[in-house]
Amino acid sequence: MSSDNYQIYFDCGFSKLRAGAFNKIDLRETFNAESNFFFDHTDIDLEIQEIITFLEKNTNEYVDNINLMIDSSKMQSIGISVFKKIDELQLRQEDIQFLVQEAKQQILKYYNNQSIVHIIINNYKIDDIDYDYLPINIKCKFISLDIFFICLPEEIIKYFKNFFYKINISINQIICSSYAKAINYKDNFSLFSDVSFIDVGFNKTSIITYINNKITSLIVLPVGGNHITKDISKVLKTDLQTAENLKINFDKNEIYLDKKDYSLEFLQKIVFARTEEILELCTKSIKSNLITTDQHKMILMGEGSKILDNQYKNKISIMNDIDFLEETTEDICQSGFKLGMGINKHEVVLVPKKLAKQGFFEKLFHFFK
Numbered sequence: 001m002s003s004d005n006y007q008i009y010f011d012c013g014f015s016k017l018r019a020g021a022f023n024k025i026d027l028r029e030t031f032n033a034e035s036n037f038f039f040d041h042t043d044i045d046l047e048i049q050e051i052i053t054f055l056e057k058n059t060n061e062y063v064d065n066i067n068l069m070i071d072s073s074k075m076q077s078i079g080i081s082v083f084k085k086i087d088e089l090q091l092r093q094e095d096i097q098f099l100v101q102e103a104k105q106q107i108l109k110y111y112n113n114q115s116i117v118h119i120i121i122n123n124y125k126i127d128d129i130d131y132d133y134l135p136i137n138i139k140c141k142f143i144s145l146d147i148f149f150i151c152l153p154e155e156i157i158k159y160f161k162n163f164f165y166k167i168n169i170s171i172n173q174i175i176c177s178s179y180a181k182a183i184n185y186k187d188n189f190s191l192f193s194d195v196s197f198i199d200v201g202f203n204k205t206s207i208i209t210y211i212n213n214k215i216t217s218l219i220v221l222p223v224g225g226n227h228i229t230k231d232i233s234k235v236l237k238t239d240l241q242t243a244e245n246l247k248i249n250f251d252k253n254e255i256y257l258d259k260k261d262y263s264l265e266f267l268q269k270i271v272f273a274r275t276e277e278i279l280e281l282c283t284k285s286i287k288s289n290l291i292t293t294d295q296h297k298m299i300l301m302g303e304g305s306k307i308l309d310n311q312y313k314n315k316i317s318i319m320n321d322i323d324f325l326e327e328t329t330e331d332i333c334q335s336g337f338k339l340g341m342g343i344n345k346h347e348v349v350l351v352p353k354k355l356a357k358q359g360f361f362e363k364l365f366h367f368f369k
Helices: 044-059 093-110 154-166 177-189 225-236 240-248 254-258 264-287 310-315 317-321 329-340
Strands: 006-012 017-023 030-034 065-070 076-085 114-126 129-131 142-153 170-176 195-200 205-211 214-221 297-301 322-324 347-354 361-367
Touching (some): 006 044, 044 154, 065 177, 076 093, 093 114, 093 142, 114 170, 142 214, 170 177, 177 214, 177 329, 205 264
Parallel strands (some): 195 297
Antiparallel strands (some): 076 142
16 A cells, blocks of 8 residues: 555655654644664665654555655755746736746756755845735736745765665655755744754754845855764764764763763863854854844754753853754654645745656646645
């Protein structure tokens, strides 16, 4: 029996896998699973198989397709404006599709090693009047669109496509994890029109910024939680696995540390020094894109940030301006599910056309209604 009643969202991080099965009829019924922590993808096939077995057992359905959530230290965001003179007075949806396709072709021409995964229309300018959404039955002579593209490297997409294809699972949709999470959590900060989400991963930190409730930038820094682990390993002269255990339990290791030549306070200094450096880089990147920071909210999230929470704000001076958001496996997978179901009305949906044998798909366009 194929997966007809459930939507499966698979978040493939570099150091951990998460998956959620969401009942299409009863949205309250969900099943979630996550893998163990890993440093490389040597045993990723075993971890994925264990999660799939868990989902199939609990949903009583065969998993033959998923929605894939991924991030990368090499992902890019690109903003572009395109315009068109309208010969006919009545603006048609075909005119918008033409402009989106034109912008898409320009991106693919100059970023041919990237694959477009999200297309967001931030603004419609019709005869010099700005609109957040496309007006219905409007007459005009000129229209321009401000479009925001989020792209992921072709190599990482092909890697996961080929992997899942080998185990007879097709991919319906590809979603940028940090973007999906930011969209989902943004409703929790509705009092702030300007907000940035700092998503600390294994080898990268992504920063998604909204100004006036519109996404304006996605910046990726090539530094993450694994760099803290490497610092601990280097300074304390220990292996990476031990360093990782020390990092995630750095406030619970007094007995272990008493047997060593270093103290809990020394370990905390290593952790907080690198963390402060990462957060300083993030705030500089955010502030360089802002006119004013007076009403700007910064939210820290991601697997790499779990060593911190609001009780450690006094340990890192820069944390006084940043709130920590604790997220669960269900939160992460639900972010992908909500985005896939159309919560972002600014986004043009990329619809996959599956090719059974080749394992690749062609992207077509439609708009959320």
